[in-house]
Amino acid sequence: xxxxxxxxxxxxxxxxxxxxxxxxxxxxxxxxxxxxxxxxxxxxxxxxxxxxxxxxxxxxxxxxxxxxxxxxxxxxxxxxxxxxxxxxxxxxxxxxxxxxxxxxxxxxxxxxxxxxxxxxxxxxxxxxxxxxxxxxxxxxxxxxxxxxxxxxxxxxxxxxxxxxxxxxxxxxxxxxxxxxxxxxxxxxxxxxxxxxxxxxxxxxxxxxxxxxxxxxxxxxxxxxxxxxxxxxxxxxxxxxxxxxxxxxxxxxxxxxxxxxxxxxxxxxxxxxxxxxxxxxxxxxxxxxxxxxxxxxx
Amino acid sequence: xxxxxxxxxxxxxxxxxxxxxxxxxxxxxxxxxxxxxxxxxxxxxxxxxxxxxxxxxxxxxxxxxxxxxxxxxxxxxxxxxxxxxxxxxxxxxxxxxxxxxxxxxxxxxxxxxxxxxxxxxxxxxxxxxxxxxxxxxxxxxxxxxxxxxxxxxxxxxxxxxxxxxxxxxxxxxxxxxxxxxxxxxxxxxxxxxxxxxxxxxxxxxxxxxxxxxxxxxxxxxxxxxxxxxxxxxxxxxxxxxxxxxxxxxxxxxxxxxxxxxxxxxxxxxxxxxxxxxxxxxxxxxxxxxxxxxxxxxxxxxxxxxxxxxxxxxxxxxxxxxxxxxxxxxxxxxxxxxxxxxxxxxxx
Numbered sequence: 001x002x003x004x005x006x007x008x009x010x011x012x013x014x015x016x017x018x019x020x021x022x023x024x025x026x027x028x029x030x031x032x033x034x035x036x037x038x039x040x041x042x043x044x045x046x047x048x049x050x051x052x053x054x055x056x057x058x059x060x061x062x063x064x065x066x067x068x069x070x071x072x073x074x075x076x077x078x079x080x081x082x083x084x085x086x087x088x089x090x091x092x093x094x095x096x097x098x099x100x101x102x103x104x105x106x107x108x109x110x111x112x113x114x115x116x117x118x119x120x121x122x123x124x125x126x127x128x129x130x131x132x133x134x135x136x137x138x139x140x141x142x143x144x145x146x147x148x149x150x151x152x153x154x155x156x157x158x159x160x161x162x163x164x165x166x167x168x169x170x171x172x173x174x175x176x177x178x179x180x181x182x183x184x185x186x187x188x189x190x191x192x193x194x195x196x197x198x199x200x201x202x203x204x205x206x207x208x209x210x211x212x213x214x215x216x217x218x219x220x221x222x223x224x225x226x227x228x229x230x231x232x233x234x235x236x237x238x239x240x241x242x243x244x245x246x247x248x249x250x251x252x253x254x255x256x257x258x259x260x261x262x263x264x265x266x267x268x269x270x271x272x273x274x275x276x277x278x279x280x281x282x283x284x285x286x287x288x289x290x291x292x293x294x295x296x297x
Numbered sequence: 298x299x300x301x302x303x304x305x306x307x308x309x310x311x312x313x314x315x316x317x318x319x320x321x322x323x324x325x326x327x328x329x330x331x332x333x334x335x336x337x338x339x340x341x342x343x344x345x346x347x348x349x350x351x352x353x354x355x356x357x358x359x360x361x362x363x364x365x366x367x368x369x370x371x372x373x374x375x376x377x378x379x380x381x382x383x384x385x386x387x388x389x390x391x392x393x394x395x396x397x398x399x400x401x402x403x404x405x406x407x408x409x410x411x412x413x414x415x416x417x418x419x420x421x422x423x424x425x426x427x428x429x430x431x432x433x434x435x436x437x438x439x440x441x442x443x444x445x446x447x448x449x450x451x452x453x454x455x456x457x458x459x460x461x462x463x464x465x466x467x468x469x470x471x472x473x474x475x476x477x478x479x480x481x482x483x484x485x486x487x488x489x490x491x492x493x494x495x496x497x498x499x500x501x502x503x504x505x506x507x508x509x510x511x512x513x514x515x516x517x518x519x520x521x522x523x524x525x526x527x528x529x530x531x532x533x534x535x536x537x538x539x540x541x542x543x544x545x546x547x548x549x550x551x552x553x554x555x556x557x558x559x560x561x562x563x564x565x566x567x568x569x570x571x572x573x574x575x576x577x578x579x580x581x582x583x584x585x586x587x588x589x590x591x592x593x594x595x596x597x598x599x600x601x602x603x604x605x606x607x608x609x610x611x612x613x614x615x616x617x618x619x620x621x622x623x624x625x626x627x628x629x630x631x632x633x634x635x636x637x638x639x640x641x642x643x644x
Contacts, residue, residue, distance in 0.1 A: 195401040198357055202396075203416035203467060204389035213415070214404050293451040294405055 003274040004056065008049050011267050039065060041263075052267065061271070062264035064257075071268035074253060081151050082249035085172065085242075086234035088165050092173025093180050093230060098223075100177075101184025102216075105192065116181060123178025132171045132244040139167060149245035168245040172238050176230040183226040187219040194218070220291055228284035235280070236273035302373075303330035304474045304507035305354075305392075310367035312346070312353045312531075314583070321583035324350045325531040326367075331475060331507040336498075338522035338539070339511045340554070344580050346531035347511045348397075351477050353377075355392060356384050372474055389420050393468030397480035399460035403452040409436075409463050410448030413470060420471050435466040439496060458489035465493070469500060476501070477509045482517065494521055515554065519543055524621060527551050530581050530591030533611055537623030547614050547625035549598045550576070590627065601628035 036042045040051060055062065061071035100120070104113035140148035146163050154161045191197060192215055200214040239251035250269055257265035289295045312324035324346045331337050339347050352358050353365045354376050369376040371391050376384065388394075396402040404412060413432035417423055423431065429448065436444035439462040452460055461481065468476060478497065482490040498521065501508055510521055518525055518539065525542040527535040527550065535548040546552045553576035578595035587593050589605045596604065603609070611626040 193359075195396060195398055196404040198352075199394075199396060199402045199464065199467065200404065200415075201357055202355060202388055202394040203419060204385050204387070204471070205415060205419050206385065209415065209419070213407065217406055218404070292406055293408075294453045 003278075004053050004271060005049070007267055007270045007274060008052060011263055011270065012045060052264075056268075056271065061268035064265045065262045066260045066265075071264050074265060075250065075268060075272060078248055078250045078253045080153065081247055082235060082251070084151075084154070084161075084165060085168055085238070085247060085249060086231060088169035089172040089176055089234050089238075090227065090231050092169050093177035094227065096174065096177035097180035097184050101181045102188050104181075105185045105188035108189065113185075116185070120178040120181040123174045123181075127240075128171050128175055128238070129240045129244050131174065132168070132241055135167050135171060136244070149247065151246075151248050164245075168241055168247055171241050172234060176234065180223070180226055180230060183222055184219065187222040188215060191215045191218040221288065224284055224287050224291065228280050228287075232277045232280040235276045303332050304335075304372060305331040305509070306368075306370040307354070308368040308370075310350060310353065310369060311365070312349050312358070313364045314349075314358075315362050315364075316584060318584050322586060323531050323583045324353065325586070327528075327531075327533055329526055329533070329536065331509055333474070333507055334501060334505045335523050336501065336508040336510055336521055337524045337526060338518040339509060339526045339528060340513060340515065340518055341528035342513060342580055344583075345528040346583070347528050348479050350528070350531075351394070351479060351509060351511060354477075355388055355394065356381075357394075386420065389416060389471040390473060392475040392477060393471065393473035395461070395464050395468045395476070395478045395481040398484050399457045399464055400484070402464050403460055405452055407451075408448065409450050409452065409455070413448075413463075413467055416467050416470050432466075432470070435470055436463070438500070439463070439466045439469070440492070441466070458485055458492070461485060461489070461493055462496070465496065465500075469504075469506075472504060473506060475507045475509070477511070479511045480513075481510070483512065483514065490517070497521075515543070527554070530586055531583060532591055532626065534592065534627065535625040536611075536621075537617060538621050541617055541621075541623040545615070545623070547623070548592070548627045549596050549629060550592045551625075553595075553597070592627075598629050603628050 033042075040048060043051070052062065059072065061075070063070055064074060067074070100116045104110075104116040107113055136148045139146045146167055147160075149168075150164055152160045152164060196218075197210060197214045200210045205214075236250070238249075239255050241247070242249045242251040243255070250272070254266060254269040254273075256262070257269060307330065308328050310324055310327040311322070314321045314323050327346075327350055329337060339350070341347050349358065349363075353363065354369050354371075356365075356376070358365070365377055367377065371387060374383075374387070376387065379387070403409070410429060410432055413435060414425065414428040417428040417431055418425075421428075433444040433448055436447050441447050441459060441462050447455070447459075447463075452463070455463065461484075465481070476497070481497075482493050485493065494517065497508065497510075500506065508521075510517070512518060522539045525536060525539050526533050527542065527548065529550050535542060535546065535551045542551065543555065546555055556576075576595060581587055581591060581594060587605075589603065589607050590596065590609050593599065593604050599605070607628075609626045609628045611624050613622040614625050615623065617623045
């Protein structure tokens, strides 16, 4: 509810007249007024909000000013691409972060640790579009191994799907992975130094057991949180990366909606992002109770 | 008191830690032994090297940070030179350890049963069911109500005293020859403390376990120890039987510690309870130990010219009441040179 008000208000704050943009440069007042009335933009804002929110509750997010398609169908069209990229990125991110973070926590201030710090600092600070362009230049341009962008559904062309997925997933995965590496390192370090790990060692457990059940098991908690946050961020569309790789995801849809002042689409997309955040937070909380008995009641 | 073959024999134990402010000599030449069934209390302030000295024995100090030298024979085998796999086998059946803080010393996300069972199974080929039965037995032995139910509980569902019993059960699960209790009762309230001490004494009597009891609580020492070792600045400054050390303390530091005990028998003067005597100052930084007696910077006596410049050796002083020599590392052995240690002095 609160989210919907904020979404609605923010979108209204965007300057520009959607009707003018939809009609182009040449139009008469009559068409303008007719369209204004049809879109409901002539009504007071509060009225507009309740109209929108009421319909949104029933799953009707309105109709795009620009294309005339329903917002739900536009979003549904883009959703598979976004889901694919988000989950692929998280896989890449975890594949980087867990080993790198763990190894650097096990050998703090060692060469590996320093290397990991540099890599993750690089991943965090390098702009993703730059990394995307460099990867395209190298792998699509010079080497010609992979296509430079686009998206095909898995069901149509599995190989093409994979080939087109690798580069964007690598870019967003590296960025998220860099953030997660930091968390893995610090939570493993913390777990390593904890009293109960010393108790486990004093029991005479094998190193593998101490590490698996006493260090990693406890380091998992912060990892779940940060992975959830990263996944939510990836699901809300990584606008820049999607554009560089012409990836038809939600980020691109939202950007186009902003440019066209296409309020219904924009509101629908933002509302979806908000819901995604809420759902992921819920999932993280549920996972927490599964992992941490202290939260169970 | 001391048996023919000690369970543990420590000789010239030294621990040097690498710190950002340079090497820190945390333990400097510690030698003692623990016989079967004997309790040795190691006493000292925070930072005197008590805990580090026992963690070093079992190789529990952080890797790459600590350098440990000397000898520590546990039932004839040197803990400090044994290969890692042998050391792992010794942890548990050779020496069990009880840690200071029951709130953090158990893994919060595993059940009590699991934490006991894994310790048992690391040292035997017991199957899960047998290990679980043994775990419940152990919990019963340490006086936990409803041992079977407790197996499936998580640490946060138990009180501090109960958790400490669980930790003791873990430490004792492989019937160790040596039990090391590192401030095992410090975090507990007094009644629970007394129960835990009774428990350890009973188990010790049943199993003939040698015990190292690390504490800064002299009341506990008087109740439990056969022998006392007073540590200061990583050195042993005085040791002997509990009677000798507590009743005829020779080192100014030991006297200071005893003087710092509150005396409930002392009457209040005009309704005012006398201030507690304290040992002024703080222990020396292990990165910067004084060249002479480690206690010199805080010593109220300084009765000898050598105090400042020359390190006093640990030598036998005066007569001893028991089978053990009463030793102290101080130049000021003349009782007359030492001030009175009564707590009224602080007024």
